[in-house]
Amino acid sequence: MLKISDLYVAYGGIEAVKGISLEVPDGAIVTLIGANGAGKSTTLRTICGLVKPKSGSISYLGEEITNVPTEQLVKKGITLVPEGRRVFPDLTVEENLKIGAYLRSGEDLTEDFKWIYDLFPRLKERSWQPAGTLSGGEQQMLAVGRALMGHPKLMMMDEPSLGLAPLVVQGIFDIIKEVHKQGVTILLIEQNANMALRIADYGYVLETGVITMDNTGAALLSNEEVRAAYLGKKRK
Amino acid sequence: SSGSGSPGAASGGDNGNASAAAPAANGGDDAGDVIKIGVFEPQTGENGGGGLQEVYGIRYANQQFPTVTVGGKEYKVELVEADNKSDKTEAVTAAQSLISSGCKVILGSYGSGVSIAAGEIFSDAQVPAIGCSCTNPQVTQGNDYYFRVCFLDPFQGTVMANYAAQEGAKTAAIITQLGDDYSSGLGNFFKNAFVKLAGEGSVVAEEQFQTNQTDFKAILTNIKAKNPDVIFAPSSIATAPLIIKQARELGIESKLMAGDTWENGSIIENAGDSAEGVALSTFFDEGDTSNQAAAEFIPGFKEYLKSINQDEIIPAVSALGYDAYLAAIKAIEAAGSVDSAAIRDALQGLSYEGVTGAISFNEEGDANKDMAFIKVIENGEFKFLKTVSVEAE
Amino acid sequence: MSLTTILQHCLTGISLGGAYALIAIGYTMVYGILRLINFAHGEIFMMAGYFMIFSMASIPWFISVPLVTAATIILGVAIERAAYKPLRTAPRMSIMISAIGVSYLLQNLATYLFTAIPKGYPEIPFLKKIFRIGDLSASLVTFLTPVLTIILVFLLMQLINHTKVGMAMRAVSKDFETSRLMGIKIDTIISITFVIGSALAAIGSILYFTDRMSVTPFSGTLPGLKCFVAAVFGGIGSIPGAVVGGFVIGVVETLLVAMGYSTFSDAFTFLLLIVMLLFRPTGLFGEKSTDKV
C-alpha cells in the first residue's frame, strides 16, 4: 500500500532521516520503533507532505506521492494522528470531530459520531468543552477520534499512547486493533515497543535516521538486541 | 512661454519634471560655471501638495532664468531638490543634504515647522535661505540667514479679522489643527484681532481637530449651535474641502474664511458647490497685472502649468516660489560672488519687483509687505475681491 | 447642548462607528487567522478610495461599486500572497514588519503616483441626498452605514459559525499543520479571510469617503489606527467585538469632540481602551487563552 524507498530528510543542515526504505502492505499493522530523535516522527511527517524530503520516493497504492500536498493525501485516504495530539484548543470536542470529516462534505455524520462516542464515552461527556481544556489523555482520544472521522485507508499514528493511563493505553491498542479489523491499514510509532510489537504484523527499528533491523513483530519482540535496547529490563 | 534652453525642459509631461535640474552627478565636475540653489520643500507627506506647487514656481523660474552672471562670468543655475516630507525629523537631514551638495542659497519651505527645524542647519552652515510661503514669525526670528518673500501670520490674521469685521461679522468661530503651528498660530492672531474689533465674547467657539482627522461633523455641529457669522478655519489643503463640505452638509450657512493655504484649485475641485463664498487671504492675484513682473509671469506660468498637466489656476505659493528664486538670483548678482556669506549680505540690501509685489527685506529678514489679497470663491473660481493693507503689529 | 445637537452628534457617531466597524472586522479576521496585525489594512482602505475615483471617472456608480470591491479584493489577496505567505513559518515579528512594509509601500506608491494633493471623491448622488428632520440634517449615507454594517456582520457571523468554511477558518487560526492534516487547504482559507476583509474594507471605504469627499495617500492612516483600536477594544479575533468596538469608538470619539475635548479625543479613546484592557485583558469579547499548564 505504502512504499518508501531511499528517503532522505534534512532540517536545515541536520539530516534526520538518512536513506530509509520501508513498506506497509495493505491491511497490515506496521510499527516503527526507535529511541528519541531517531527520526520516526520525521518519517511520518514526510509521508504526509508536512516536510519536504531531500531525496527518495514515496508511493501510495502504486502512485507516486512524494511531493503531493497534504490536503490531497488526506483526500486519498492517508491520515496522521500527530505527535502531541494537536487538537484544536478553541473548537469544542464535537467541532473537532466534525472537522475530522472536513473532506466528506454533505455526508450524514450521525453514525460516525455514535461510533466515536461508543469508542470513547468520555468524549461524549465533554462534547461541549473546548478541547484545549481536556486532560492529556482525553485529548489523545479526541485526536484518534478525529482522525477516524475521515474514514482513512491508511492511518498513521505518532505515539498515540503518550501520557495515557495504563487502562487507556490498553484501550488505545484495542482501538487500533478494532480499527484495523475494519480494514484500515496502520503505521504506528510507539515508545511502548512491547505493546506495539505485540499487535504489529511487521516492525522496523530506526536508529539515528537509519533502519537497523526489520522483521515480523513477534520476531523483533524476541530479539535479544531489541529487548536490550528498547524493551527495558525484564521485571516480574 | 518657455524661454528655456536647458535640456529636458520640454519633456516632463505629467512627471512634473520639466525643470532644468541636471543630475547632481554631472554638475559637480565643472563646478566652475555651475551654482547650485537648494529647493527645500515637502513634496510628499502632509504638506506635499502645497510644497509641490511651490516647487513648480521655482522650477519655472529656473527655466526662465537658467543662468546668472557673476563678475562677468556666466554660471548655470542648478536646482537641487530635497524632499523634507513635511516631517521635522526628516527636515534636518534633508537640509543637511542640500548643504552637503554645495548649495549656495536655499529656497523654501512650505510649512513653517520644517523651516524652523532646518533654520539652524542653514545658519550653522552660513548658507542663506529664502522662505517662500512660510508665514510663521519664528522662521526668521533670531536667524540671520533666513529671509522670506511672504507676509507673516500676525499680519494675515489681522487682515482676515478686519475683512470679517468689514463684512459686518459680529461673531466668529475658529477651527484650528492641533499640533500645527501654522493653523494654531494664525487662528490665534485672528482671534486677537477680531476680539479687538468686535469686542469680548465675539469669538463664540474655538474648536480644534487632530492631525489626519477627516471627520469634522462633531465640531461643526457645535459651531452650528452657536451660529456665528463667520468661521475662520486656517488649515491644510487636505482638510479644507472636508471642513467646507461637512459644514454645508450640516446646514451651516456662516461665511467660511481661511488663510493662504486655501488658495488651491484642489479645494474647489473637491468641495464643489459647497466652496462657493469661501473667503481667504493670499499673496498674489493672477488678475492683477498692474505690475510688470506679474504681467510677464502669469501667461508664461499658465503655459507651464499646462505643460505639466496641472490646473491653470496659479497658486499663490507658486508665485512666491518664483519670487524667492528671483531674490536668490538677484542677490547673487548683487553680491558679485558665489560665496554664501556675500549672498546673504546682498539679500539684506536687496530690493526688486517680484510678481507678488515689491520685495525688500527688513532687519529680521522678512519681506516688507503690507498688502494682502482677499479672494472669494465664486462660480468655481478664486475671484479677486480686494487688497487689504493693515499696519502689522 | 440642545437635544437636536445631541441627536445630531449621535447620528454622526453611529455612522462613523459603522464605517469603523467594517474596517475593524478586516483587522480582527486577519488577526484571528494569522495572529498578524495587518498594518496594511488602512492602506487597502485608502487604495479602495483611489480605485473608486478612477473608476467613477468613466463608469457609472452601480458598475463601479462591484468593480472597486473586486479590485480591492485582488489587492488584499495579492498582498497576502506576496508579503505574508512566504513568511508563514517566520517569526511573528517579521510578518508584522512585512505588514508595516506593505503599508509604507502603498502609502509611498500612492504619493508617488497620485501626489499628496487630495483627490476629490466622486459622489454617488442618491447617497448624498440630504434628509432634514426638524433641525437634524444628514445625508442618506449617514443612515445607511450602520444599517448596512449590521446586515453584513450578521451574514458574516452566519458564515463563520454555521458553515464548513467558517469552521475551517477557526481551525486554521489555531494550527496550520493539523488543519492541513484534516484536508483543509490553508492557503485558500487564508485567502478567503483576506477576500472578506478586503471586501468589507472596500464597502467601508465607499461609505466613509462618500461622507468625507477626498482621498489622500494618508487617508487610511488614522481610520486604520482607530479601527485597530476598535478591534482590540472588542477583543481582537472576535467579530462581534470588532463591531461593538467600532461603534463605541465612533460614538465616544464624536461625543468627546462635541463636548469640546477634541484635544484629548484620541487620548480618551486610548484611555477607554486601556481601562477596558485592565478589566478584561483580552478585550470585550476576546477569548481567554486556554493555554493549559
Place this chain on the structure above:
Amino acid sequence: MSEVLRLENVTMQFGGVVAVNDLSLHVNQGEIVALIGPNGAGKTTAFNVITGVYTPTNGAIYFNGDLIVSNHPQGNMKKLYQGENRDKFPTVKVQTPDAITRLGVARTFQNIRLFKDLTVFENVLIAKHMRAKAGIFSATLRLNAKEEQAMRKETQNLLEILGLQDLSQEISGSLPYGQQRRLEIARALATNPSLLLLDEPAAGMNPQETDELTAFIRQIKDDYHLTVFMIEHHMDLVMEISDRIYVLDFGQTIAEGDPEEIQNNPRVIEAYLGVQEDA
C-alpha cells in the same frame, strides 16, 4: 519523619468542571510519593495548585508547616478561575509561583517547558538567578563578579553530575526528547529545592530509557536530600521507586498505600490499571 507537604480539602473548579475535589494528602520528608490516576483525574491540576499556578477554589496547602496557598485568586488563576465561591472564603495569604519556588518547591512540566532558544547552560544558570543577592544595578555594573562566578561554577558542577556537561552549549530546544526531560529536571534542581514535583517525567521514553530515568531519580533524591512527588503513567517506574502512592479519580483519592497494596486494589484496577496483561 516530618511532613514536607500537606494538602487539606483542596478543591479546584473550572467553570463546571471540578478538576480536584476535596483532596487531602501529605508527603513526608525523604519520601518518593507517586500520584497516579486516569487521564483527567486532576493530577496536573493538583501540581498547579501546589505551585501556585492556580489558586484553589477551596482548601489550604502547607509546605514545611507553613501555609503557602489558600483560596485567594491570584496570578494566572485570576483569569482562569471562574468559580462561584470566589468571595466566600477569607483571604489568608498570597503566594505567587515564584515565591513558592523560592521556598523550595521545584517542578517539571507535563509538556516540556524549557527556554528553548537558550543553551543548556543558560537554562540551568537562570534557575540560579532567584538566589542572587546582587541588585540590578550592581549586576549590570558587574559588582557581583564573585557571585556570578559562583553561580556559573555551581551550574557547571550540576551539569557534570547529571552528565549533561557535553551538551552545555547546545540550544536546549534542539536536544532529543529524553535529554530535554533530563534538562528540565536539572533546571528544577538548580533552584535548590527540598521538594521536587515531577509531572510525567517518563512520558515519551521507551522502556529502556525509563529504566535509566528510574535510576536517575533515585540518585538525585539521595544526592540532594530531596523529597519527590511524582505523577507518572509508567507503572514499572512507579511501582519500582515509590514509597507510597496516591490514586486519584475524578479529583478525589480513591486509594492510598504502598505499591503492593495499590497494585492489588480492585478499585484502582478497575479505574486505572486495568487487568494486567502479562508483559
Place this chain on the structure above:
Amino acid sequence: MKKSTKYVCSLAVAVIAVALLFALDANKTGAGMLISILQKSAILAVVAVSMNLLNGFTGLFSLGQAGFMSIGAYITAILTIPVKNLDGVYYMSGIAPWLRALKEGMEASPSWLQAIYPFLAMIVGALVAAGFAALIGIPVLRLKSDYLAIATLGFSEIIRAIFSSPQMDQITNGSYGLNKVPTFPSVFGLPSLFTPFIVAAVSIALLVLLINSTYGRAFKAIREDEIAAEAMGINLFRHKEWSFVISSFFTAIAGGLLAMFMRSIEAKTFSITLTYDILLIVVIGGLGSVTGSVLSAFIVTASKEWWLRFFDQPLIIGGWQVPLFRTGFRMVIFSLLLMIVVLFYRQGLMGNKEFTWDGLARFFRKLGKKPAQAKGGAEG
C-alpha cells in the same frame, strides 16, 4: 581566534572610529551629511537597543517608544533653551513664570555647573520617563503580547496629546513646538560632534552589560516561557517592570539627544510612525541582537535619507530622461528594499546573534571557500 587578537581588533576599530570622528570634525561642512546621518543613527541606535531590550530580550511587545522619547525630548528642550530665546519661542502664550524663574536660576549658576546642565537635563528627562514607565507598568504589564502593544501605544499617544494640548501651552508651547534648542554640548573638551556618539556608546554599553548580567538572563527566560520562568523563582512582575523602566530610561535619553540634534521639536515628531520606524530598525537588525540594532540603525537611516536620495532627482543620461525618477520614488524604492529584506532575511540581518570577530572570520572563510568548492565540484 585568539583572545589577544580580538582585543587588538576591537582596539583598532575603536581607534579608527575616534580618528574618523576627528577627521569629520575637521571637515564639518564637507562631511555634513555623513555627520548628520551618523549622529541620527547613533541616536536611533540607542532607542533601537532599548526597544530590543524590551521586545527582543524580555519578549514584551511594547509600542510606546515615541511617547518616552517625547518625554526625554521635551524635558531636555525646555531645560536647555536659553533664557534669552524664551520670549521668541513661547511667542504665543508666553512661558509659565515658575519655569522662567527656574531657568533664570539655572543660568545664574556657576559655569562649571552650566556645562553639565544639558546632561542633567537629559537625565532628568530620562528619570521622569522611567518614573512614568514604572507607574503605567503596574497595570499594563499584566497584558499579553498585542494587547500590551496597543496599550503602550495608547499611552504614547496620550502623552503626545498632553504635550500638544493648549492647556500645556506655557510649558510645552502646545501646538507651536519648541525651537532654539542648543545643539550638543561638548564633553571632556572634545568637539561637540562627539557628544551623541559618546552618550550613545555609554548607553548601549550599559544596556549590553545589563543584557549579559543575571538579570538579562532572567529577562530572556521570561521571553522564552513565562510560566517556566515563574517556576524558576523569577518574579515576573518585578522583572518586567525593570525591563520596561530601564528601556524607557534610555529611550528618553535618546529623545533628549534627538531634541539636541533636531534643535526644534513638536509633538507631531513623536507620533506612532516614529515607533514603527524604530521597530523596523530593530527587526531588520535582528530581534535579540544588539549589534544588529546598531548596524541597522545606520543602514536604515542612511539608505532612507541619504543613499537613495538620488531617486528623487530627475535622472538624465545622455539627454534622455530616465522615467520614474522623481520625487517620491526614493520612498517607493525604500519600501521595496524593506520588503525584500523582510522576505529574504526573515531573522533580520543578524538574527539573534551578535557580531563577533570569530563570526566575521568565519564569514570571510566561508566567502573564500565557496569559489574553491565550486572549483572542486568542477574537477570531480
